[in-house]
Structure formats: C-alpha cells, structure tokens
Amino acid sequence: MVKIAVVGAGPAGIYASDILAKSGEDVEIDLFERLPAPYGLVRYGVAPDHPRIKQIISALYKILQRGDIRLLGNVEVGRDVSVEELQERYDAVIIATGADRDAPLPIPGADMAYGAADFVSWYDGHPDYPRHWPLEAREVAVIGVGNVALDVARVLSKHPEDIITTEIPENVAESLAKNPVTDVHVFGRRGPAQVKFTPLELRELGKVPGVDVIVYEDDFDFDEGSQEALRASKQQQQVVKALTQYASADPSEHNAPRRIHIHMFEAPTEIVGENGSVTALKTERTELVGDGSVRGTGVIRQWPVQAVYRAVGYYSSPIEGVPFDEKRGVVPNDGGRVQPGLYATGWIKRGPVGLIGSTKSDAQETIANLIADASQFSHSVDSDIVELLEERAVPFTTWQGWELLDAYEQKLGGDYPLPEGGVRERIKVVSRDAMTKISRGEEPGEDLIGVPGELGVPSAVERFDDYSGPRG
Structure with a gap:
C-alpha cells in the first residue's frame, strides 16, 4: 500500500488524485484543502454567471463522490500540519495549491489598483476576504486582456437583476445593486491577434442586457507575426472576428446605460491619484514591430477613471517547507518531481497558464513520474493524520x-x-x-x-x- 497526500482540492489536485486512484497501483489517497469546501478556483475564481462552471463541478463531484479519495478540508498545510509531518506519514506528497494571488503590475501608482483576483474572490464569496467592496467609481479601468479581465468588466457592468439568479452571495448582490458604474475600459498593450480572450467569453460579453461593448477601428493592425499567429490558431481567428463585429457596429446603436470599452495598443504607464484615490490612468500608444511584439510610440494619453483593476495574471503562494521560485511564482520541478517524495502539479507546477485540458495532461505527467519512483518510497510514522488533527483541535471537514x-x-x-x-x-x-x-x-x-x-x-x-x- 502506497500512501499519498495531495495538497489542494482544486481541479489540479482532484485530477491528480483521480489519475492515481485509477492507475492500478495499491494506493491510499488523502486530499487536503485549506478551505471547508472543495473545487478551488472553480468555486472561488470564476465568475458565477459562467454556465460551464456547473459542468466542471459536476465532473469533479463525481470523482470525489466515489469514496476512494479522502477529502480533509479546512486544513492548511504549513499552518495546521507541516509538510514535514505529511512526509513522515505518507510515501509521497503532491503540491497542487494553484495560483491565488495577483501578479504584480510594475508601474507608478500600482499600489492604488485593486487586484482582479481579490475582486473575484470577493464576488465569489471566498471566506477569507472582506465582506464589503468599495464600488463607488463611475469610470473604471481594467488592465489585462484575458478572461479574468472580461469577468471583472462584465460583473462590474451587469445590472443586479441579471446576476441575482446566480449563486452570488447576498452581500455581494447588495453591493452590486448600488454600483454607480457607467463605463468600464479594458486595456491591452498589444493588438487583436495577441489578446488572450477566448471566443466564447468574448461573444457572451455582447449578450449582457443593458451593456454595450465598444471596440475601436483604430485598434486593428496586423504585422507578419500577427498573421502567423492567426494562421496557427482558429481560436484566435474567432477572437479577431468577434472584435471586428463589435468594431463594425453602428455607433448610433450604442445607447445602453453602461458600456464596456476594449482598447488595444495601449500600454499602461502610470496610475494617477490624489491622497490615495485614483483620478486617471496614463497609457502609451504602442505599435507592432513585425514579430507580433510591440514598442512604445511616445504618445501618452490620460483616461479619467476613479478605479483601476489589474488583471495581468495570477501568482502562486509559497508553502512553508516547499521550495519556491519567487520570480516565476512556481515550485521548481522536473516533470512534477520537486524532491524525493515531493511532487507538484497544476499552476503551482507550470505557472498560471492553460485550461482544464492542460491541467489533466499536467497531472498525468506528474503521476506517471510518481509511479515510476514508487519503489523508492517510504514513510516513518504509521498513525492516521486525523489523529494529529484531532489532537490539535483542527476542525477539519470531510x-x-x-x-x-x-x-x-x-x-x-x-x-x-x-x-x-x-x-x-x-x-x-x-x-x-x-x-x-x-x-x-x-x-x-x-x-x-x-x-x-x-x-x-x-x-x-x-x-x-x-x-x-x-x-x-
């Protein structure tokens, strides 16, 4: 019998546990989660109006419902129990804690910006975040051109009656009902061929009642690198098609009370404020240089906004007792191998890129290497980890x-x-x-x-x- 501890009950940890349970090896798997509820960023990192969340949670639910993976929730590894204590009781430990923080934004005034990850955690009802969020701005800037930026823009713009049907907590619904926002500006430093939106999310943006999506014709430019990117990706072609359709709309049809503006070739350079309050965002106009990358043109524009959200990527948090690369925000590893008996999978392994399909293939690589190493495993303490948790009065959940x-x-x-x-x-x-x-x-x-x-x-x-x- 090989005993394995998996730390993190999001998709990465659940898929790794599932692959291991089905591997044919004689295994016993404990899945640790620092929150009382499983599913990680699927429950606390995706906007509640995404219909595909239910499909993903349904798949994860069926895995855990089988009963061959023991869930131990409300247990924070590194606080309630150490990695060393897990290694004493298990033959191997897999770190699958994902990425839960906002990547830094290296421009002046960035300390006045809200983190998109923090905002998402608030509106998703994460138990470790404040219950209130200051929604006072009429004009808002969102820095980033990925799906998280779209989620932030959409939730800020949606009217309360169109989001109350979701699982959104009541305190969040109350705050959004008072939100005075009229315009949300989304900024990306490159062009249509380089934005990271997915086609479905971008198209759905145009279906939000009472919200216009405005894209500007001047923001369309393609160099050879852009053309190569489009030839290589049908998904990116669909993204450009959706952006083109928004840009070709008759301006006279833009009469909704709220608007989402998508600006490309605008690199944020400074967040301007007074006494800690945002008054504007400065951007520099950029241009393509041939290979799909951009350079600044020296043309600076100042956008009057009263709040800025940075959605430039997620970043992982270190765990005490586990090596961590602060620059890359990952646990250093080779195919998931960190140290003898210690492994990593998911975003903590490869960085915050890729969707569910990438998470599954990533877990398969880690588990394959773990199984190959199984003959070298050993543990020194045979007592059940539950005994230690009960001894420390940790109110764990199952x-x-x-x-x-x-x-x-x-x-x-x-x-x-x-x-x-x-x-x-x-x-x-x-x-x-x-x-x-x-x-x-x-x-x-x-x-x-x-x-x-x-x-x-x-x-x-x-x-x-x-x-x-x-x-x-």
Missing part, C-alpha cells in the same frame, strides 16, 4: 461534510424567490466559521452575512422595486 454544506446552500437558493418567478439554485455561505459548522453537522450560528434575511441584511430582490440606478 466529503460527507461538503455534501451537508452543498445541500444547505441549495436549500438557501430554493427558499429565495426571484422577481420574475422561480428560485436560485444555491446561495453561497460566506463565513468560514459557518461553513465549517454546517459541514460538521453543527448549528451555523449567527455569522451568516451574505445570506438573505440574516442579521438584518435586506434582500436584493426587495430592492429591485425601488432601485434607481442605470438599467437596460
């Missing part, structure tokens, strides 16, 4: 506990009437303490902020009748 919390959140949604009929599929519980208690079969207590009707939080549905903000 898969059965997640099913209790899952059912609780679905009941909250089922009890929540929508303005036009029907109910919500779920409402997330935001408080870590409440999540943990529900998962352990205990009364959740009073800390249920984010849930309609609790602690005097008014229902967003009740607000729609007198909501006076911009609507489509």
